Amino acid sequence: MSEAPRERDVKPGRLDADSYLELFSDLHPPLDRHEAHVEADRCYFCYDAPCMTACPTEIDIPLFIREISADNPLGAAKTIFDQNIFGGMCARVCPTETLCEQACVRELAEGKPVKIGLLQRYATDTAMAQNKHFYVRAPSTGKRVAVVGAGPAGLACAHRLAMRGHEVDVYEAREKAGGLNEYGIAAYKTPENFAQAEVDYITAIGGITIHEGKALGRDIALERLTRDYDAVFLGMGLAGVNALGDADAEAEGSLDAVGWIRDLRQTTDLSTVPVGRRVVVIGGGMTAVDAAVQAKSLGADEVTICYRGPKERMKASEYEQEIAKIRGVTVRYGMLPKRMIASGGVVTGMEFERDGERVVIECDEVMKAIGQSFTPEALNGSGPSITLERGRIRVDAEGRTSMDKVWAGGDCVNAGDDLTVTAVAQGRDAAESIHTMLSSGAS
Amino acid sequence: MANLSTEFLGIRSPNPFWLASAPPTDKQYNVERAFEAGWGGVVWKTLGEAGPPVVNVNGPRYGAIWGADRRLLGLNNIELITDRDLEVNLREIKEVKRKWPDRAMIVSLMVPCEEEPWKKILARVEETGADGVELNFGCPHGMSERGMGSAVGQVPEYIEMVARWCKQHTRMPVIVKLTPNITDIRKPAEAAKRGGADAVSLINTINSITAVDLDNFAPEPTIDGKGSHGGYCGPAVKPIALSMVSEIARNPETHGLPISGIGGVTTWRDAAEFIALGCGSVQVCTAAMTYGFKIVQEMIAGLSNYMDEKGYESIEDFRGKAVPNVTDWQYLNLNYVTKARIDQDLCIKCGRCHIACEDTSHQAITNMVDGARHFEVIDEECVGCNMCVNVCPVEGCISMEPIAGVDPRTKKPVDPDYANWTTHPNNPAVWAKEAAE
Numbered sequence: 001m002s003e004a005p006r007e008r009d010v011k012p013g014r015l016d017a018d019s020y021l022e023l024f025s026d027l028h029p030p031l032d033r034h035e036a037h038v039e040a041d042r043c044y045f046c047y048d049a050p051c052m053t054a055c056p057t058e059i060d061i062p063l064f065i066r067e068i069s070a071d072n073p074l075g076a077a078k079t080i081f082d083q084n085i086f087g088g089m090c091a092r093v094c095p096t097e098t099l100c101e102q103a104c105v106r107e108l109a110e111g112k113p114v115k116i117g118l119l120q121r122y123a124t125d126t127a128m129a130q131n132k133h134f135y136v137r138a139p140s141t142g143k144r145v146a147v148v149g150a151g152p153a154g155l156a157c158a159h160r161l162a163m164r165g166h167e168v169d170v171y172e173a174r175e176k177a178g179g180l181n182e183y184g185i186a187a188y189k190t191p192e193n194f195a196q197a198e199v200d201y202i203t204a205i206g207g208i209t210i211h212e213g214k215a216l217g218r219d220i221a222l223e224r225l226t227r228d229y230d231a232v233f234l235g236m237g238l239a240g241v242n243a244l245g246d247a248d249a250e251a252e253g254s255l256d257a258v259g260w261i262r263d264l265r266q267t268t269d270l271s272t273v274p275v276g277r278r279v280v281v282i283g284g285g286m287t288a289v290d291a292a293v294q295a296k297s298l299g300a301d302e303v304t305i306c307y308r309g310p311k312e313r314m315k316a317s318e319y320e321q322e323i324a325k326i327r328g329v330t331v332r333y334g335m336l337p338k339r340m341i342a343s344g345g346v347v348t349g350m351e352f353e354r355d356g357e358r359v360v361i362e363c364d365e366v367m368k369a370i371g372q373s374f375t376p377e378a379l380n381g382s383g384p385s386i387t388l389e390r391g392r393i394r395v396d397a398e399g400r401t402s403m404d405k406v407w408a409g410g411d412c413v414n415a416g417d418d419l420t421v422t423a424v425a426q427g428r429d430a431a432e433s434i435h436t437m438l439s440s441g442a443s
Numbered sequence: 444m445a446n447l448s449t450e451f452l453g454i455r456s457p458n459p460f461w462l463a464s465a466p467p468t469d470k471q472y473n474v475e476r477a478f479e480a481g482w483g484g485v486v487w488k489t490l491g492e493a494g495p496p497v498v499n500v501n502g503p504r505y506g507a508i509w510g511a512d513r514r515l516l517g518l519n520n521i522e523l524i525t526d527r528d529l530e531v532n533l534r535e536i537k538e539v540k541r542k543w544p545d546r547a548m549i550v551s552l553m554v555p556c557e558e559e560p561w562k563k564i565l566a567r568v569e570e571t572g573a574d575g576v577e578l579n580f581g582c583p584h585g586m587s588e589r590g591m592g593s594a595v596g597q598v599p600e601y602i603e604m605v606a607r608w609c610k611q612h613t614r615m616p617v618i619v620k621l622t623p624n625i626t627d628i629r630k631p632a633e634a635a636k637r638g639g640a641d642a643v644s645l646i647n648t649i650n651s652i653t654a655v656d657l658d659n660f661a662p663e664p665t666i667d668g669k670g671s672h673g674g675y676c677g678p679a680v681k682p683i684a685l686s687m688v689s690e691i692a693r694n695p696e697t698h699g700l701p702i703s704g705i706g707g708v709t710t711w712r713d714a715a716e717f718i719a720l721g722c723g724s725v726q727v728c729t730a731a732m733t734y735g736f737k738i739v740q741e742m743i744a745g746l747s748n749y750m751d752e753k754g755y756e757s758i759e760d761f762r763g764k765a766v767p768n769v770t771d772w773q774y775l776n777l778n779y780v781t782k783a784r785i786d787q788d789l790c791i792k793c794g795r796c797h798i799a800c801e802d803t804s805h806q807a808i809t810n811m812v813d814g815a816r817h818f819e820v821i822d823e824e825c826v827g828c829n830m831c832v833n834v835c836p837v838e839g840c841i842s843m844e845p846i847a848g849v850d851p852r853t854k855k856p857v858d859p860d861y862a863n864w865t866t867h868p869n870n871p872a873v874w875a876k877e878a879a880e
Contacts, residue, residue: 034513041511044836047794048810109791109837 008346009277010253010364014299020270023297027188028118036122040068043114046105051116054103057084057425061100065119077127078134080120085159086152086424088128088198089181091121093189094421097319128201135205138165143438146171146229148216151179152420153235153410155202156427162207164435170208173215179237183262186290217378226405231434234393234408235427238372249340253347257281257291257369264294276364278302280350282337283369285315291367292329304361306335306352335359340366374412389414399430407434445750446757447743451723452616452641452701454574456483456547459758460714460742463705463726464488464551464577469525471535480736481743484547486726489524489579490532490564492554497523503664506653506673517679518729519653521664521671523585524553537571549618553579553591556601558608565613575616578605581647583624583674596622599634606638618703621645628687629694636700643691644703644726646684648674677729681707685720689769692721711745718758719765773865778858780850781827781843783820789840792816796831796841804830822851
């Protein structure tokens with residue numbers, strides 16, 4: 001006896017126009033000048049500040065906050081950009097609650113850290129709104145560096161190299177630069193096309209040429225890059241999406257969350273994006289939260305994040321989970337995916353095992369957000385092999401790979417925590433390492 | 444419940460909180476609102492001679508400095524004495540006093556430094572039924588250029604002379620309001636006393652420029668591109684006022700001379716501090732101008748609670764109790780040895796105590812112990828300066844504790860007996876004395 005094909009409830013335009021605007025507007029509205037000054041005044045200007053130590057890019061946070069207090073937001077912006085040229089995006093997407101703001105002594109004192117992220121945004125927005133640039137390129141060195149991937153790691157590296165007087169060609173597989181800033185992060189975290197504005201701001205330094213639509217292993221080969229350039233930086237991120245394995249099914253409504261978010265981010269009219277009435281998101285990271293919250297914001301009625309482990313192991317921070325819950329997403333823990341239920345080639349539900357019991361959640365769409373993986377084929381298919389470690393590129397403390405003249409950073413290396421801010425730090429530091437090498441004449 | 448009523452120079456008021464001579468007391472409307480709110484008295488804004496009144500600038504009259512969240516910390520003004528007609532003021536003073544007989548009504552006066560104008564105006568004020576007069580020898584801007592206000596207050600002989608005229612020409616109590624824009628506040632106070640004044644009030648405002656506009660390079664407040672120094676007041680001036688009040692209170696020449704305390708009084712506590720230094724009333728302006736008259740409710744309740752807690756039934760029970768404890772540096776006990784103590788449970792590890800001590804003081808606070816961020820006092824280096832207490836953002840986290848036994852810094856035993864600089868072996872005066880013997 002077969003089940004009758006169920007009417008699948010997946011459609012666009014569930015909300016009126018104003019609701020889209022509201023639900024996809026800035027998650028944290030920016031501080032105005034007065035708010036920034038009041039908040040900046042809360043900073044104690046700590047000695048050897050714990051916030052600064054907690055920042056992967058080691059921004060001098062007490063100093064930039066003091067500059068805001070002294071009504072010098074441009075000075076504050078420079079203090080930030082000196083360490084992190086993606087200071088604008090990091091101000092929006094950094095999990096500050098687990099980094100600088102967690103370390104803030106006011107968190108210890110009163111559970112209310114200084115709003116470092118919002119202050120950073122105030123400073124960087126001020127500079128970017130005035131199109132104020134702080135860096136000029138050093139005299140040309142005549143050296144050329146190829147950067148693979150125009151995401152945070154690649155562009156941070158390119159910017160620092162350009163600053164040091166080198167010429168940089170950036171090869172980007174997609175149509176637009178920005179990497180996950182453009183394709184991966186939830187829309188409500190970076191509205192108003194900020195990712196592209198930031199790419200323009202960063203590349204305004206000059207000496208950086210971005211070649212879009214050029215994928216390593218397809219359009220360009222590592223062998224050629226190492227031959228044609230004085231150094232190469234690999235920052236191509238993670239191209240692969242982890243599979244659900246046996247629990248998965250070939251069915252309409254079985255979606256990869258990363259791809260779904262990517263398409264959503266490139267949509268100009270959110271009312272055209274279809275979404276199920278009931279959506280299950282499998283995973284426990286930021287992607288799961290971003291997918292779930294955006295599905296809910298598109299008008300899905302019931303959205304459930306199902307994470308296989310316990311709450312405390314969930315990779316999305318407690319704060320992120322909180323945001324999901326406030327936005328009306330249900331988060332369930334200990335949900336081990338067992339089987340996607342489909343009928344007539346259409347997803348109708350997802351079966352989990354929880355504490356040895358079978359749990360079925362009926363739904364119209366299942367979004368899989370169980371992590372991404374590095375695909376070394378492009379790399380090793382295009383030149384001599386580079387040593388991997390736990391599935392990603394192995395690098396030393398300066399970002400050097402096992403291959404001469406080749407550095408790497410960002411999500412494609414094994415050293416990181418898949419955060420934008422870490423990618424920026426790695427790109428920047430690799431650039432300095434490359435610059436040292438190029439300056440020594442060792443190439 | 445404590446009795447807050449005061450009798451200052453025989454002038455009764457239900458509480459010691461008076462509004463100082465200033466814009467809040469310039470007219471009947473404001474003063475009646477103040478009395479409705481609960482103020483114990485007012486010093487009516489300074490009256491000048493009969494005739495065309497003074498004029499004020501028509502641009503900004505005030506400048507300010509602010510703390511966090513634009514909390515006003517210091518205010519500066521270039522306003523002159525009342526710019527309303529004398530007759531209107533006198534009529535209103537009379538009317539208000541008639542309607543509010545239980546409140547203190549003092550009238551501030553400023554006329555040229557000649558006997559006749561003073562005689563004239565005193566007679567007019569007396570007619571209103573006001574309780575007393577306050578001679579404005581303090582206003583540091585504008586009027587001082589015309590030989591009045593602080594121009595008088597800076598010359599003790601003039602103070603004495605005018606005070607004497609006033610005492611001759613009126614039966615009303617005379618309060619002399621002093622300017623702080625002098626070197627030694629005791630001199631004008633002594634002069635006032637010699638002239639027969641019944642009391643002094645202080646401080647008037649301090650010469651000040653609150654800021655310089657860095658776009659047009661003019662002091663603030665700026666009037667058409669120029670600025671003039673103003674008079675500074677508000678919370679920022681309180682420490683200066685307290686010190687000056689204490690100098691008069693403990694000066695043998697002026698000890699016991701009634702004082703009305705003025706300068707940054709914002710809460711009951713500020714007022715209580717002035718009273719503890721001997722003031723029989725306090726005058727408030729900036730706090731009222733910042734927050735409105737309602738603040739007196741907090742002042743009344745707070746002072747009353749404090750007195751109840753301490754068991755003081757009247758203001759007189761604690762008035763002047765701090766005066767004997769104000770002394771000269773040379774009499775401070777050099778055998779009183781304290782060390783900073785950091786309460787590790789309260790410490791939030793901001794490191795401010797460390798860096799203050801390390802960079803600017805005595806290198807007596809750690810920042811790292813056994814590889815961990817940890818702030819602890821090194822007794823061998825701590826001189827007990829209190830700087831760490833002052834920079835610590837957590838109230839009560841660092842305290843100064845007296846020690847006994849051996850001082851780890853000097854390696855010498857702490858002498859339990861009092862000893863001061865006058866007998867200290869390092870004091871050259873002591874050598875001289877020994878040599879003479």
